Amino acid sequence: MTSAPRQVELRFNPVEIDRKWQERWEKDNLYRVEDRDSRPKWYDLTMYPYPSGDLHIGHWYAMAPSDCHARFRRMQGYNVLHPIGFDAFGLPAENAAISRGIHPYSWTMSNIENMRAQLRSIGAIYDWDREVICCLPEYYHWNQWFFLKFLEKGLAYRAKAPVVWCPSCQTVLANEQVLNGSCERCDAIVTRRDLEQWFLKITDYADELLDFGRLVEWPEKILMMQRNWVGRSEGVEISFDISHNGLEEKDIRTFTTRIDTIFGVTFLVLAPEHPLVPQLTTDGQREQVEDYVNQARQTSEIDRLSTDKEKTGVPLGSYAVNRLNGERIPIYTADYVLTTYGTGAVMGVPAHDERDYDFARKYGLSVRTVIAPVEWDGKEPTEAFLGSGFMTNSGKYDGMTDDEGVAAISADVERNSWGSRTTSYRLRDWLISRQRYWGTPIPIIYCATCGAVPVPEEDLPVLLPEDAEFKPTGESPLADHKAFLNTICPRCQGPGRRETDTMDTFIDSSWYFLRYISPGFDKGAYDPELLKQWLPVDQYTGGAEHAVMHLLYARFFIKAMRDMGMLDFDEPFLRLFNQGVILGSDHEKMSKSRGNVVNPDDVVGVMGADAVRCFLMFIGPWDQGGPWSDVGINGVARWLNRVWALVERNPDDLASGETDPQVVRDTLRVLHQTVRKCHGDLDRFKFNTAIAALMELVNHLSKVWAEASVDPENWRECIEKFLLMLAPIAPHISEELWERTGHPYSVHSQGFPEWDESLAADETITLVVQVNGKVRDRIEVPAGIDEPTAHQLGLYFANVAP
RNA sequence: GCCGAAGUGGCGGAAUGGUAGACGCGCCGGUCUCAAAAACCGGUGGGAGCAAUCCCGUGUCGGUUCGAAUCCGACCUUCGGCACCA
Structure with missing residues (x-):
């Protein structure tokens, strides 16, 4: 992109003025934030950027308006903290290392160096002494410390979980590295592999995360997304009898929100990964079932979750008994049932569930209506009926409404100990293990006798070795690094092996806003006294793409910290505002391939920072985003020019x-x-x-x-x-x-x-007096007029009898 | 499929029940200039009229109201998010 044409002849030199004042402000420390200050505090936070190397106009769009807001609060008499830092761990650095042979550290730090200069050109009130860079040991030290605290508190645990695996590169892939089920590097079909990984128990906080009562002002849209993400649903866990199979396990537990349809169950479905699948498979079905389970493993989660895909499944050959009516029902496995939700098993009610209906039709399973629509003709349905109605074909419950049925059957199920009312969540625990180099090492040592032993606090930080090898083989550089890997068990002093996985970068962003308070503090993650003074964040701004993950993780972190006695508030961010997306001048998303990318440096170098700031803010409502315009920026430049002339x-x-x-x-x-x-x-x-x-x-x-x-x-x-x-x-x-x-x-x-x-308030408005759509009169009335008064005036002036 | 947001001049948008189109871009005309750019002044939703003025107009169709871009219902379109959640 060539630099934007300046079609305005300015009476002043904007570039010179930018330079002059940016230097002066810095020399005078005008924007240094003092902790000791008699003014009320205001913490105005903008999401910290990933140091990709170049400051994009999108960064400007996020940062210039938020700086304006922070400056406004400052002028309103607040002691404003409006800090900046870098989200410096992550995949791109590692990719650069592999493809270009640059060490992730050097790549990241030189990007930061470059971006600092670009960020300064915005002219924001950042106090650079508070900069936080989370790939430095002085930061990730505390990631490791938090991990140990979570572990102590029982909020961290280890379990097997599938990762996406490329069999040809012999490496774990991120979801974004998989294109149509194939590895982006070598095109091999990816599969899934179970690895022992670390989790944080965010699900312990599922209910509290749904309580938005302490948030002062968040967009309703974001709350809705978080609500859906947590996905709380109340239902009944009901078990089906399999004791006749002679297995140790006597029940298949299923979760349902529609226990009223229990008499409509005509089959059961287990997720392919369900532990009972092999045991319940008869010899005649074994080959077919094993094939199906393997195939489901190959299928990416995205494909498996696709609604377009036709339902598939295989009968196990065995049956279960529905305890409410004693019926024998066949057991299937099908990939539309997920292990990660509920109990990993579903009772199939084709008459009243769309997926079950599709499945039953495909495999010729019977469909029995148990909730009768009001005008039901008694015929077999041609689609699942999801609405309300009266219970039928349900024994003693016939004639009840579906709601009454839920209550009555739930109570009976509990009385007979066949199951119980429970709540299920879509939210899963937070998998924090990454099989990567460029992240925070998880401070755990594995010992043959002691098992997984936490690294003692005083031995932190566990440093990332600087001399790791980056080979395109896909081997994790840490797993390969003998000096890092081999250590001594802190408990028995025997030989130990370090955990080679690193942490998800969402760990960094879950507490970075605490680090800005006391960035140099070395006795802890933050200075507790200063934390009390500055937190919580009064206003958070950033892109809506972080609506669920980052914001939920940070909320979880703060709640867990509160319960560990580290702080005494419930929510990290009191107010939230999401800016929109800046588009290219062709009204399309900016991208290099479209050639519509605007380089802010080019524009600032000609028009000055203020023109760019003004234009970005003037385009339209900040939350809606809008198209950049090389021509439109001349409008604000011209205006600033007129301002200059007027003031002079x-x-x-x-x-x-x-x-x-x-x-x-x-x-x-x-x-x-x-x-x-x-x-x-x-x-x-x-x-x-x-x-x-x-x-x-x-x-x-x-x-x-x-x-x-x-x-x-x-x-x-x-x-x-x-x-x-x-x-x-x-x-x-x-x-x-x-x-x-x-x-x-x-x-x-x-x-x-x-x-x-x-x-200011001596305005009047013109009130148009109309009768049956015809204008009778126009009268000048005070702007603050209330409805009844206006009505009376109208009747009087229109000469109409009341 | 579900959830959400939005649809207003040539363009970005303003107005959240009271004269639709603030502000800006673009365009047209004028001043200045040998000329152009810049700057400044004026005009600019569509239609009719010499004019005062009149008619139409906020995605489409209905409704509520003295009065609707704004509130309600149905539909259409676009964008964003989520998705076999049992």
């Missing part, structure tokens, strides 16, 4: 004109309305309308100047307040103009202007 005028030139009291009143009204509008809009992230209001004020002042109908004092007041309102939006140019108008440094240390309601 000598107010004393107005002394010769004749002051018009009406114009003075109007001008003050516009001024105070603008202040009020900016206050409300900047508070609620409505930057586009705040800027529009400032533009209107400028337009008004230009007109007033031409008429010379206000006195110099009015003019000075307007300009001063205008510059203060502009300061959080365009910090460089407003600082420059603040100085040029003879004000003491710095505009950013001033308070945001206040408005006088009496000067």
Whole structure:
């Protein structure tokens, strides 16, 4: 992309002004955040970026408006913490190491170096002394410490879990490395493999994560997504009798939310991975079942979860007994049932469940209606009936509504000890093991006699060895590194072997906002006194793509820490706001292949940081995102140019004109309305309308100047307040103009202007009086008029009898 | 399939029950200039009219209301998220 054409001839040198003030602010430590401060604190946090190497215009879109908000809070008299750091562990660094032979550390740190400079060009109030980089030992030390604490508390455990495995590369793949069931590097068909891995018990907090009561302001949309993600459903765990098989296990446990349909069960389905599958398979079926189970292993989870795919399954050859009616029902295995949800077994009720219906039709299983729709004709249904109705074919429960049936059958099931009412969650425990080099080593030592032994706290951090080999074989560099691998068991002093898996990077982002409080603190993850002072985060902003995982993990972390007595609040982020996505000027998502990527450095180097900041905020509502426009940015550049010219005028030139009291009143009204509008809009992230209001004020002042109908004092007041309102939006140019108008440094240390309601609120509106759609009259009424008064006035003016 | 958000000039958008189109882009006309750019001034939803003015107009169709872009119902389209959850 070539640099954007500048079609505006500026009266000032924006690049020079950016440089001048960025240097001055840094020299004076203007934005250093002091912990000791009498002002109330405000923690305005933006999601920290991954150091990909280049600051994208999308980063600007996330950071410039959030900086504006932080600056606004600062001018409102808060001691604002608005920090920045880098989410520096992760896959891309490792890929760069493999493909280009650069060590992940050097790759990451040089990217950070580059991005720091680019971030500075935004002109944000970042206090760089608080920068957090989570790939450094001084940070990941505490990841390891948290892990040990979770382990102590019983919130971390080890279990087998499947990973995606490429048989040709001999390596574990991330989901994003699998394309249509094949490895992205070698095209081999991927399979799944069970590995011992570490989990954190987020499911212990499932119910509390659904309680959003302590959040002050989160988008309803995000709450909905989290609710669905946790996926709480209440039902009954009901067991089916298999004691006639002579196995140790006498029951198949299934979970259902529709226990009222228990008399409609015509088959059972076990997930292919279900432990009872081999035992319940008869010899005649064994070959077929084993083939099917192997095939299900090969099938990627995504394919297995696809609704388009036709249902498949295989009968095991054995049967179970439905204890409520004594019926024998066949047992199948089918991949539409997942081990990870409920009990991994499902009672098949084809008449009242779509998947079961499809399955039953395909395999010729009977379909028995047990909930009768209101106008049921008694015929076999042609699709699953999911609605409400009356129970039928259900013995003594016939005639009840489905709700009554749920209550009655649940009670009977519990009385007979056939099962119990339970709650099931879609949420799974958090798998934190990654078979990668570039992450936090999990501080565990395996010993032949002692088992998995935690590394003692005083031995932390377990350092990532710097001299790992990155070979394209797919071998984990840690598993290969003898010096790292071989160690001594801390318990018995015998030979030990280190855990070679590293942690998920979501661990880093689950507490990085605590580290900003005391980034250099070496006696713990954070200074507890300062934590009390700064946390929780008052306002969090970032992309909606982190709606579930990151935000749920961080909420879980804080709740677990609270229960371990480390802190005393319940939620990390009180308010949340999600910005939208910045699109290319072709209204499409920016991508290198489309060639619509905007490089912010090019634009800033010509237009200056303030023009880019203003344009990004002016495009439209921040949460909606919008298209970049090389042409549109000229609009705000032109406006800043007009602002410059306006502010440079000598107010004393107005002394010769004749002051018009009406114009003075109007001008003050516009001024105070603008202040009020900016206050409300900047508070609620409505930057586009705040800027529009400032533009209107400028337009008004230009007109007033031409008429010379206000006195110099009015003019000075307007300009001063205008510059203060502009300061959080365009910090460089407003600082420059603040100085040029003879004000003491710095505009950013001033308070945001206040408005006088009496000067702002003399608006009237035109009320259109209509009778049956015909306009009878138009009347001027006060804007704050209430409904009944308006109605009365209307009747009076329209000359209509009430 | 389910859930959510949104549909307004040539374009980005404003107005959340009170004169639709603020603000900006673009475009048109003018001033300045040898000329152009920039800057400044004016105009700019569609249609009719010399004009004052009138008619139509916020995805589509209905409804509520004195009055609807805004509230309600159905449908269409686009975008985002989730998905065999038993």
